[in-house]
Amino acid sequence: MSWAQLYMDAEIKPNRSLSERGFVILISFITLVNVASAMIFVSQGAAWVVPFLGLDVLAVVVAFIVSYRSGQIVERVQVSPSAIRVTWESPRAQRLVWESPTAFTRLTLERDEEDRVMGLRLALSGRETPVAAALSPGERGEFAEALEQAIRQARRHRG
Structure with a gap:
C-alpha cells in the first residue's frame, strides 16, 4: 500500500474552549461557593451537607479531566490512490x-431540513464508519467537499 502520495492528510481535533487557567478559575469559584454554602449549612446544624458539597466539587473536577483526555484524541483521515x-x-x-x-469506498452524508451535514460516513460493502463527528455541521460540510475532492483525485491517479 503506497502512502507516499496523499491527496488528503487531515487531522480533526475536538474543540475545547476552556483553557487550563480557565479551569483553575472555574474550580476555584465552585469551591468558594460550596465552602460558603457549607458554612451556612453547618451554622444551621446540617453538617451532613458538607461531604456532599465536597463530592460535588470532586465530580466537576473528574468530569473536566475526562473531557480533557477525550479532547486529546485526534482523528486522522488519509486518502491515497x-x-x-x-x-x-x-x-x-x-x-x-x-x-x-x-x-470502492463511498462517502454518505446525512443532512437536516436546513441542508446542513449532520453525519458523514465512509461506506464499503455494507460496512460504515462515521467521520469528522467532532466538527460542527458547517465544518463537516466543508470537510465532506474536501474529502470527496481528494477521493476523486486519488481515483484519477489510479487510472
Whole structure:
C-alpha cells in the first residue's frame, strides 16, 4: 500500500474552549461557593451537607479531566490512490479505525431540513464508519467537499 502520495492528510481535533487557567478559575469559584454554602449549612446544624458539597466539587473536577483526555484524541483521515485510512491518535497510542480501497469506498452524508451535514460516513460493502463527528455541521460540510475532492483525485491517479 503506497502512502507516499496523499491527496488528503487531515487531522480533526475536538474543540475545547476552556483553557487550563480557565479551569483553575472555574474550580476555584465552585469551591468558594460550596465552602460558603457549607458554612451556612453547618451554622444551621446540617453538617451532613458538607461531604456532599465536597463530592460535588470532586465530580466537576473528574468530569473536566475526562473531557480533557477525550479532547486529546485526534482523528486522522488519509486518502491515497490505493486506500482511505481513518485512525484515532492519542498521546499514548494510535488505533486504526477504518481502511478500505479508494476505488470502492463511498462517502454518505446525512443532512437536516436546513441542508446542513449532520453525519458523514465512509461506506464499503455494507460496512460504515462515521467521520469528522467532532466538527460542527458547517465544518463537516466543508470537510465532506474536501474529502470527496481528494477521493476523486486519488481515483484519477489510479487510472
